[in-house]
Amino acid sequence: MTLVMGAVAYDPKVVTIWAGFRAWFARRGLDVDFVLYSHYERQVDDLVAGRVDAAWNSPLAWIRARRLAGGRLEPLVMRDTDQDLTSVVVVREDSPFKDVADLKGETVGTGAIDSPQATLLPFALLREHGLRPGEEVAVRRFDVGVGLHGDHVGGERDAARALMSGGVAAACMVDSNHLLFVREGTLPPDGTRVVGRTRPYDHCTMTAARATPETDRFRDLLLSMDASDPGVRTLFDLEGLTAWRPARTSGYALLERAVDDEGFYDPAGPMTAPGYRP
Incomplete structure (x- = not known):
């Protein structure tokens, strides 16, 4: 067989x-x-x-x-x-923001709409700090490779570029890509700070x-x-x-809650909106 x-x-x-x-x-x-x-x-x-x-x-x-x-x-x-990854919210080193809660009223850059590491899990982190995406903070989403669930790193890279150009006050990405973007020159060495980090997930x-x-x-x-x-x-x-x-499945609990909180697959949820479902 x-x-x-x-x-x-x-x-x-x-x-x-x-x-x-x-x-x-x-x-x-x-x-x-x-x-x-x-x-x-x-x-x-x-x-x-x-x-x-x-x-x-x-x-x-x-x-x-x-x-x-x-x-x-x-x-x-x-x-x-x-196993045991984390996502981070990153700001410019010269910004006044010290904590996720300081981003109230600002614009946050994320990856694609269906990226767990650069959108859904960072959104959960924002909500933990009292910031509802689209309400207490504006969201500028970089929808590169929708349908690939964040496997296409382009959206995170574009968010990082927007951070350095001043287009957003903070950018969301998986921790390993934060390091990658520094190595490749998308982000300058010592030019950014992490103001928030998710709990570990798989x-x-x-x-x-x-x-x-x-x-x-x-x-x-x-x-x-x-x-x-x-x-x-x-x-x-x-x-x-x-x-x-x-x-193991224990590492998905954080994303399970994030999907529910976002109403991601609900009949009127983000991935059912016109133009977004692949």
């Missing part, structure tokens, strides 16, 4: 990554094929309907899929780099429609991958991990 896995093509390297993994699985006797999607919403629909056996889900895709499936999905693995998870001998074997082989193997290490570097870890 062939195990069919779904993945979202947020970048051309996705083809290289999963073609390489597919060949690695084949050498170990597991027949794996993959289907590439242009956005997570269709991938979730196909996973829940059983048209694919497993899917490489964003955290938001995991939440939507679990809810649509009535909780009957099986989390398999996640990257070591998917990111992507490999999800099975149901547990089968094939999905069990798929999970076990992923967990057995060793970065000391040069071929594996090349694929790991492209995919941004050093080891696969057993999946």
Whole structure:
């Protein structure tokens, strides 16, 4: 039996990554094929309907899929780099803002509408400080790659640029991208300060429609991958991990609440507005 896995093509390297993994699985006797999607919403629909056996889900895709499936999905693995992330609210070093609450009446830049790390979770942080997005603070959203659930870093990068040009008073991003933007020169060294940080959360998870001998074997082989193997290490570097870890769901509680507070998938919620659903 062939195990069919779904993945979202947020970048051309996705083809290289999963073609390489597919060949690695084949050498170990597991027949794996993959289907590439242009956005997570269709991938979730196909996973829940059983048209694919497993899917490489964003955290938001995991939440939507679990809810649509009535909780009957099986989390398999996640990257070591998917665990215990934080998002930050960043201001210019020369700004007067010392705390998130100081941003009342200002404009905050975010990533795409469906980005957990650069929009939904930072919105939750703002609300914790008494600032309702769109009310106590204005929001300037950078909708790059809607449907990719923040996998496209462009929206966060544009928010960072807007911060430095004075277009927004603060910008929201995952902590690792804050460091990346400094390394690449989008943000100047020592030119920004973090005034707020979310609690830790987890990111992507490999999800099975149901547990089968094939999905069990798929999970076990992923967990057995060793970065000391040069071929594996090349694929790991492209995919941004050093080891696969057993999946856990406890790291999604923060995003679950953020999705509910935002009414994200409600009939009149943000992702059902004209022009936004991919």
